[in-house]
Amino acid sequence: MLARPLPDYLVRRYHGWKATSYAENRSWYRRLAEEGQRPRAMVISCCDSRVHVTSIFGADQGEFFIHRNIANLVPPYEPDGNQHGTSAAVEYAVTTLRVAHLIIMGHSACGGVRGCYDMCEGNAPALEDKTSFVGRWMDLLRPGYADLPEGDEATRVAALEKAAVMTSLGNLMTFPFVKSAVEAEELTLHGCWNDISTGGLEVLDAETGVFHPV
Amino acid sequence: MLARPLPDYLVRRYHGWKATSYAENRSWYRRLAEEGQRPRAMVISCCDSRVHVTSIFGADQGEFFIHRNIANLVPPYEPDGNQHGTSAAVEYAVTTLRVAHLIIMGHSACGGVRGCYDMCEGNAPALEDKTSFVGRWMDLLRPGYADLPEGDEATRVAALEKAAVMTSLGNLMTFPFVKSAVEAEELTLHGCWNDISTGGLEVLDAETGVFHPV
Amino acid sequence: MLARPLPDYLVRRYHGWKATSYAENRSWYRRLAEEGQRPRAMVISCCDSRVHVTSIFGADQGEFFIHRNIANLVPPYEPDGNQHGTSAAVEYAVTTLRVAHLIIMGHSACGGVRGCYDMCEGNAPALEDKTSFVGRWMDLLRPGYADLPEGDEATRVAALEKAAVMTSLGNLMTFPFVKSAVEAEELTLHGCWNDISTGGLEVLDAETGVFHPV
Amino acid sequence: MLARPLPDYLVRRYHGWKATSYAENRSWYRRLAEEGQRPRAMVISCCDSRVHVTSIFGADQGEFFIHRNIANLVPPYEPDGNQHGTSAAVEYAVTTLRVAHLIIMGHSACGGVRGCYDMCEGNAPALEDKTSFVGRWMDLLRPGYADLPEGDEATRVAALEKAAVMTSLGNLMTFPFVKSAVEAEELTLHGCWNDISTGGLEVLDAETGVFHPV
Structure with a gap:
């Protein structure tokens, strides 16, 4: 060591x-x-050094239970006895801490999402390698690529960043303890996307699947 | 969704x-x-709402690439094609962002470490269940339990919190790209432990295996 | 200092x-x-951190003159030359600001009311102590205990929370300046009770002594 | 009723x-x-409709235990068995809720402070009357009048508003449970003054007795 x-x-x-x-x-x-802590919300955001949810939301010590991973992704429920760090964090927040809100915070210029986009376009062979941890992690977002709108690259990449938020929200509902907490109205889910350059914040309207600036 | x-x-x-x-x-x-971002350091800390490394280190947007998971654990290198969120974050920080420092930040009163301690003492059957994500995640720290010093429970739990930091540092060196970056003196590893109550910060002296207050 | x-x-x-x-x-x-301010209403509510009448009623700066004390109690008129903070607030609102409405806002899960209930049941000796400010303050509500309906504890405690609102309304009419303003139709009194959990709001019907959801 | x-x-x-x-x-x-609630801070502010500490400090339900009275005054410790609403609120916050911060928030254009000033200048005979609740309440601030600086009336009245904050802080320390919590570093006291017109916020530096804009 x-x-x-x-x-x-x-x-x-x-x-x-x-x-x-x-x-x-x-x-x-x-x-x-x-x-002990009694945070009101869990936030899942990206490791990216440019995204600080505590700054954006004026939060102090004790307010948010925060998990940060590449591209703010939640994998589907898979209780196979292996290590699932994100699932462990979600389980702890929902079942032990009983947070009232779970916020997925996406962001612009996300390197992980960009890597997924490049893989799907066939332009990132290194990420396709079985030994690439980033590549395999970003496989979680591949289904989102299929639904991207036509348009220029910047538009499509931003759409994939938002698809990452929606993918995570969808996967969250595959966890029995999340589903039951949501249905019991003990937990609400929220999806956001932060534009680093402009400081903008958009929130997902789940009925339409559109992100609107707050 | x-x-x-x-x-x-x-x-x-x-x-x-x-x-x-x-x-x-x-x-x-x-x-x-x-x-794009160009962070100087990666920090791996706990999701715990009471630990804010950006506050403690006066860091602003762009400085730290931060991964947060339960108990600030890094698993061993295991390129099996499955999803490894922590390994993906480390890979991205070291090989793409080429951070100069990688800091593991442990802390007092860690719920995940406490759960591992209780499992090892035979007092947490629910965490032993195959479907417990927290339990399986904390299995990573089980080897640390064997080396705990004699003493009262508070002493032993705090020692296990520090063992979590050392376990992560040890596991980091099993990643070929971490090992080579460290050996090329392009990356340095650091281990810390934050006492939430007193605001204390202790740093690991790897030669002795002891954490010293800064 | x-x-x-x-x-x-x-x-x-x-x-x-x-x-x-x-x-x-x-x-x-x-x-x-x-x-200067020209508030339309005075609200007397509890100090409880979960009760924000400005949120509930969409009020902005300048609308409500707000006194908050333990259990939203108004003591009887007692012009003895001693300090009476609640009476001073009522006097200022009614005689100087000439508010048109005076609203007493009770709420569920009130710690002060609970303390009074426990005292009356003989279960809170510490609150009985002469030096307990909370205990002596809650003495104001003791007469309400005598009229509680039979039933389980939750029912009786909620009834005592509503009795606190009625006690305050009754005591308000012992203030000559309140009585004359009410009789001159320059002031109306209102009693409410907010259920924190459900967000419910009930309003007192003085004719029947019953609180009805709005 | x-x-x-x-x-x-x-x-x-x-x-x-x-x-x-x-x-x-x-x-x-x-x-x-x-x-139950677990507020981090108690705030004592004026009933004035123009002062909303939850707005100013971006606080939501559950964050602040709030007592509001005329001129944000705390009387001295006086455990005489009579009703002391402010003392009851302080006792509940400090001994039951164990808040970490106690903030006294004064403000400009305070009608209660103005009344005290006028009394001390001999210009408010009605407030001198034994039956005036506002007058007797504002007697708490009379000692602050003696120390006012020379200057025009506006300067002196603003100084008296800040003296109200300092009087309350001084009186708080006469409560044994406040004193012991402060000495045990379980509670910190803070003094502020809000300028309604400019939206300014000044914080007391206790060493110098001067309020500085934040």
Whole structure:
């Protein structure tokens, strides 16, 4: 096992945080530690460094249970005894924490979605390789490619980003504990898409399948 | 597919963010969108709502590529053609984004680690079930239980939280592309543990296997 | 005197509000500041974090003069020269602001009412202590306990929550300035009860003493 | 007991809220009702219709335990067995709910503070009357008048509004349970002042006794 000391610039910033944000909220952090978290919502967003849902939604420590993976994808329910990190996160949020909202947050310029698009267009042989973890992960989105509208590439890629959100929402309902929580009105699902460049936020209207700016 | 409008309070806060943080940083966000992200580090942390590495490290949009899963675990390299979300995130960060640092951030009061501890103690039959995603995910940490020091439960659980960080670091080195990047000195690995209550941050000294406060 | 800086997350959200809601309503806020408030109604509701009459009634800045205390109670008229915060608020609303409506808003799952119920059942010795501010405050509701219907505990506690609304309305009429404003038809009184779980709203029919859903 | 049906315009707005905000948050409201509230902060603000701390701070149901009285005043600790509504609210927030923050929010153009100023200047004989609830309530702020700076009336009145915040903070520390929670770092106190006209927010720096814009 290899590990190195933390870079200085991060240590310095940490000390700054400790002396300011932490100090102003010490009592809240203590209580969160003692009584446990009780987040109102789970958010599944991309690992992308440009997407910070806590900033966008003004959330602080304790508010959101956040899972981040490539392209904010949820796989279908598959209780085969293997490791499913995303499914574990969803299970914990819904059955243990009993979050009231589950928000899938897609975004523009998503590298994972772009990779899926390129695979489907036949332009990404490396991603097709069985050993490509990104390729196999993005296979989850392949069905979304079939339904893309005609149009220029930018339009089709943005549509595939939104299809990723819809795919995740669809797959979520294959989990028995999600389905039953939704049907019992203990959980609501939400789909969003963030335009990094313009700061725009669009929300899915499930009746029409269209994302509308808020 | 089910989806509901976003709760009002999040929409209001979003508009507030758009008019302030976004507006002040529009040119940077545009450039991030046009030129793509170039994060300096990848961070793997827990989904827990009480852990915000961007706060702790004063990071802004574009700095950290962040994967969050239950208990900040990285599984071993297993290129079997199945979906491995964590491995996909690591692959993308190391081979495509070529991050310079990969930080595993553990934390106190981790529900996933606690579940693993209870399983190993024989006190969590529900987690042992084949269909428990959390249980199967936490199997990754079972080997860490064998090495726990004697002591009271709180000590042993905290030790298991740190073992989760070390397990992830160990597993990372089983990925050929991680190993070669580390050996080429293009990537450094780091292990940390955050005490939610005290705001403390401890960093792993790999030589001794001990976590020291920064 | 001790005071600490405001937590960051509230400062950020405030800046968001300033740049959006405030900015869109600047002229109205200026006028409210220059000409003074002229609220149409006073609302007396509980401090409970789950009860927001401005949300429920779509009210904006300037509409409601709002007093919030434990269990939305109004004490009887007692001009003894001591401090009576609730009576002061009622006096200001009725004699200076001359509001047209005075609404008492009760709610389900009220911790204060629950405390009173437990005292009356002999199960809350700590609240009986002379130094318990909550206990002494809830003494105001003790007479309501005598009239509770037979039934299970949930039914009786909900009945006591509604008795709190009726007690307040009864006590309001002991204030000479309230009585004369009501008799002059310059003021009307209203009693409501909000079910937090279902979002229900019931309004008191004074003729029958029954609360009906609107 | 007198009570009238709710005005139509409020009933209509309520139905609108029920069909929108409530519907989007039903699962959260249910959970709040079942598990109880766990607000992070208590806010004490004025009844004034122009001050909405939930708007200013982007807070939603469940976040703030809110007491509102004339001029956001907290009286000194006085466990004499009489009714003290403000003290009851503070006691419940600190000892039962164990809030992490207690925020006193003052504001400009405060009618209660103005009344106190006029009394102290000898210009408000009606408020001096023993039977004036507003007058007796505002007696709590009389000591603040002695320390006002020289200057024009507007300056002095604004200073008295800020003195109300400081008086409340000082009085809070006379409550044994507040003092011990602050000393145990389980509670932090904060003082603010909101300028209604400009939407400004100033926060008290307790070291200097000066309010600074955030």
